Amino acid sequence: EAGVAQSPRYKIIEKRQSVAFWCNPISGHATLYWYQQILGQGPKLLIQFQNNGVVDDSQLPKDRFSAERLKGVDSTLKIQPAKLEDSAVYLCASSLGPGTNTYEQYFGPGTRLTVT
């Protein structure tokens, strides 16, 4: 079974530029998550999708971050404009979803973003 795919793996941009990350979840997983992991901290949830609808985006800085999940499969996360404090690893995860009696989330390798 293929895992969660993410691209690019690494990205370096200057502040005020824009950047986009892509995620392809495990086939059949209804729920998709985007996390931000700053060095030395645990992953922090940015946004959660159930199929193509948003379940939780309470910690997403909506003035600069946006995300979409077209057709309930792939997802993109965009930052525009980027700030220095956005330097982090952006992790995508997926899970089977509610009603499946499992809370395990499966993570992709992440995208390391450096903002200079």
Added chain:
Amino acid sequence: DQQVKQNSPSLSVQEGRISILNCDYTNSMFDYFLWYKKYPAEGPTFLISISSIKDKNEDGRFTVFLNKSAKHLSLHIVPSQPGDSAVYFCAASAVRGAQKLVFGQGTRLTINP
């Protein structure tokens, strides 16, 4: 507002001995707990979980203990092996919620030969 805390940033254990990683939580709504393991340049991988209706769950060398009254859980690895060297995250979720996970800061475990 750190709802899940791992107070030890690092832990060093000799190969073959027991590794004990600790985690505390503050939100009494949490009723499902997971441990993840993370190697450099990789995403976290699921290790073991426990529901609040249990106080212990075992899977091979890994055992998780839950003390609900103390809002504390621990992960025991016996015997520790060099491949166990990684960062370990505990995470918590509320069953009645949207299955959102709240992670601790992580503990870097180093197994010395």
